[in-house]
Amino acid sequence: MRRLPFLCMALLLTCSAMLAQSGGELRFCIPSEPNTFNPLLPQEVSSGTIIYLTGGVLLRVNRITQEPQPESATAWKVLDGSKRIRFQLREGLRFSDGTPFSAEDVAYTMQKLMDPELHSPTGDAFRSGEGKVMTHVLSPLAVEIIFPAPVANLAKLFDAVPMLSSKSPQKDMAALGPFYMAEHKAGSYILLKRNPYYWKKDSNGKQLPYLDAVRLEIELNKEIEALRFSRGEIHMITSLQPDIFETLASQNVSQVQDAGVSTYTEFLWFNQSPASPIPAYKRAWFVSTQFRRAISEAVNRADMARIIFHGHAQPAVGAVSPANKFWFNSKLKSHPYDPDSALRRLQQDGFHLENGVLRDKAGNQVEFSIITVAANHARESMAAMIQQDLKKVGIKVNVVTLDFHSVIERISETFNYEACLLGLLYSDLDPNGVMNVWLSSESDHQWNPKQKSPATPWEAEIDRLMRAQASAGDERKRKEFWDRVQEIAWEQEPFIYLVDKHALVAISRNVKNTQPSALHPQTYWNVEQLALEPASH
Amino acid sequence: MKVLRIIAVAVLVVTGVAALGAHYLAPAGYEHQFRESPNAAPSAQHLLGTDDLGRDRFARLLYGARVSLLLAPLAAGISTLLAALVGGMAGYFGGWIERSSLVFVDLFLSIPWLFLLISVRAVLPLNISPQASVVVTFMLLGFLGWAASARVVCAGTRELMKSEHIWLARAMGFSGLKLVRLHLMPNLRGTLLAQFWISVPVFVITEANLGVLGLGVSEPLPSLGSLLRELQNVFTLRPEPWKFVPLVVLIVVVSCFQILLNRSEVRA
Numbered sequence: 032m033r034r035l036p037f038l039c040m041a042l043l044l045t046c047s048a049m050l051a052q053s054g055g056e057l058r059f060c061i062p063s064e065p066n067t068f069n070p071l072l073p074q075e076v077s078s079g080t081i082i083y084l085t086g087g088v089l090l091r092v093n094r095i096t097q098e099p100q101p102e103s104a105t106a107w108k109v110l111d112g113s114k115r116i117r118f119q120l121r122e123g124l125r126f127s128d129g130t131p132f133s134a135e136d137v138a139y140t141m142q143k144l145m146d147p148e149l150h151s152p153t154g155d156a157f158r159s160g161e162g163k164v165m166t167h168v169l170s171p172l173a174v175e176i177i178f179p180a181p182v183a184n185l186a187k188l189f190d191a192v193p194m195l196s197s198k199s200p201q202k203d204m205a206a207l208g209p210f211y212m213a214e215h216k217a218g219s220y221i222l223l224k225r226n227p228y229y230w231k232k233d234s235n236g237k238q239l240p241y242l243d244a245v246r247l248e249i250e251l252n253k254e255i256e257a258l259r260f261s262r263g264e265i266h267m268i269t270s271l272q273p274d275i276f277e278t279l280a281s282q283n284v285s286q287v288q289d290a291g292v293s294t295y296t297e298f299l300w301f302n303q304s305p306a307s308p309i310p311a312y313k314r315a316w317f318v319s320t321q322f323r324r325a326i327s328e329a330v331n332r333a334d335m336a337r338i339i340f341h342g343h344a345q346p347a348v349g350a351v352s353p354a355n356k357f358w359f360n361s362k363l364k365s366h367p368y369d370p371d372s373a374l375r376r377l378q379q380d381g382f383h384l385e386n387g388v389l390r391d392k393a394g395n396q397v398e399f400s401i402i403t404v405a406a407n408h409a410r411e412s413m414a415a416m417i418q419q420d421l422k423k424v425g426i427k428v429n430v431v432t433l434d435f436h437s438v439i440e441r442i443s444e445t446f447n448y449e450a451c452l453l454g455l456l457y458s459d460l461d462p463n464g465v466m467n468v469w470l471s472s473e474s475d476h477q478w479n480p481k482q483k484s485p486a487t488p489w490e491a492e493i494d495r496l497m498r499a500q501a502s503a504g505d506e507r508k509r510k511e512f513w514d515r516v517q518e519i520a521w522e523q524e525p526f527i528y529l530v531d532k533h534a535l536v537a538i539s540r541n542v543k544n545t546q547p548s549a550l551h552p553q554t555y556w557n558v559e560q561l562a563l564e565p566a567s568h
Numbered sequence: 569m570k571v572l573r574i575i576a577v578a579v580l581v582v583t584g585v586a587a588l589g590a591h592y593l594a595p596a597g598y599e600h601q602f603r604e605s606p607n608a609a610p611s612a613q614h615l616l617g618t619d620d621l622g623r624d625r626f627a628r629l630l631y632g633a634r635v636s637l638l639l640a641p642l643a644a645g646i647s648t649l650l651a652a653l654v655g656g657m658a659g660y661f662g663g664w665i666e667r668s669s670l671v672f673v674d675l676f677l678s679i680p681w682l683f684l685l686i687s688v689r690a691v692l693p694l695n696i697s698p699q700a701s702v703v704v705t706f707m708l709l710g711f712l713g714w715a716a717s718a719r720v721v722c723a724g725t726r727e728l729m730k731s732e733h734i735w736l737a738r739a740m741g742f743s744g745l746k747l748v749r750l751h752l753m754p755n756l757r758g759t760l761l762a763q764f765w766i767s768v769p770v771f772v773i774t775e776a777n778l779g780v781l782g783l784g785v786s787e788p789l790p791s792l793g794s795l796l797r798e799l800q801n802v803f804t805l806r807p808e809p810w811k812f813v814p815l816v817v818l819i820v821v822v823s824c825f826q827i828l829l830n831r832s833e834v835r836a
Contacts, residue, residue: 275804278804415787
């Protein structure tokens, strides 16, 4: 009889360990109703989340190591200077409805993906030149894809290509990933259930995923999302604002985590477009490298990171965040805060201080406006800090907050603005993902878009380097080119990078096997490994 | 009630004097950022602590009250004037002029103010000072906020036009501007005053709403509305009562206006 309590306890512990390893419904929020359920057409965070959780890909980029690892393909080989890729597929895979997966499905997926009618952003990344993409089925488990021109970063692009079934009666809804879509209540939730045919197993031979289901609750309001987390109604928040992070941390430190610097950057730029209606003397300031460098040196980035982001951000270095391990140019350092140096630069450029007011050669007072999106408190605070910092060098800044559409209209259509403060999440780590920003002919070359020919020698050099990296097959060579682009951007500062935000996540203690990453999707990138403890069942 | 009115007047006078004397009373400029002490608790140096950028909250409250208390009456004046013009003309002439004026008023009332304000703000020049921007914002509020008052003025004028003393005045040969100046305006004064006093707190609150949306007064100038943004995020609110002082001031000021308004309505 004495042994009974020990036996009961041992049984209880065994049961709880087993329960922690299987079953349960993981719940978290997505910000909106998904725009699409087409796996090849991710448009926003919500549809991207569903595609990530349901899509079976040939390879997956590990969000910690940032290296590709085998998934539906066991091996791959990039050939002919990135014009060809050959995949060896895993044997015995099935879609969620039981339909077998084969090389024909890869061919079918590529055919659908590259269909110009689809306008898939995922497909666009593979479009390196004129001509058709050919797929050769070598055997039921081997397939080769041939592109008309070299495609940079070819293998890693397949991280975003979920495989479709060519034979399944469920068509595109048959999932090869860990979950399949089981239920959708418009405006309320989406329920994903465990794919019974998912191939992956843990080290003990137990089939993954451990979870029975994932419930995605549609919730736009970040405060309500945080409230629901603190009440235990949801298990995780993928992206937290610093003030909410601090509040949650004060409630229960072990549930929130700063996963380190992310690829979300806040930056400022001046309008250099000749099509802009701003006065010529102001445009002359903005075109001057010395002026931009001076502004950059006069802004205290460390204060921004410390005060506005509560230390959950760091002064930005340049075009690439240190979170991007491979492509970040580690030789570059953040621009120092040095108002004296800023004034010297301005004086070299013909500016002078007159009773505390900075004036240009012609005697014009240096005053400009910064537009930014209203109701983004952090960004408005950043603008207010810039305003005070620049006042120290005699520059008057007017902060103008506008609704989102007015800001977009001004920066992309009318060009009626002087400077703009915005932030951007670089979800694509590869330099090819930002070709549209750095090529002078592109519409997203924000400081001076759609140039017929490069306006400056350094923009011409960036154009050359970007094209060179895009067509080079060797990654080391590509990195050399992209490093040089980063150096030019650092020297010329067409974008004045301010801070790189940290990835802040909240994960309930009931969720096991989490490995928060600084890259998207920070909390559930290894969803098949996640498990719930019994308390949350 | 008389005591209450005296208290209301006294509170408004003290608030007004403090706001006007902000330059002398404030321990620091409203825009000065004490970056080493953001979100500080009240102290001898900062009576109401500092905001998230380290700006003295007491200084910002004084300057913010100045902005809201000076400019809300300006906006109320504009809207009452427009209401008197449109509503008065409609009530005076009657017939198709009244009907078409009231259709216009209804149309104006159906316009979503907020979107109109956002659109108008979006086309304003970018390089105007925060001071000019706040004046423009309140004037816009005044130009957009007259329609409801116009209906009241129209009804009042219509009633007056049917009254015996106006019939008598008309029989004696009074018409046109003379009738308006000598008989209509003195009798409409109470209605117009009531509309004015109603509008003042409405505009203070409207600006506060715009401030909460980030579309009110430009940085770094404060207003009562922009100060309320600190209370916007319910989840991150902490038990720091000093952060609620701008809200208390807004409630007290609006309540005082309401107390005075009740008196004006009685007189009307």
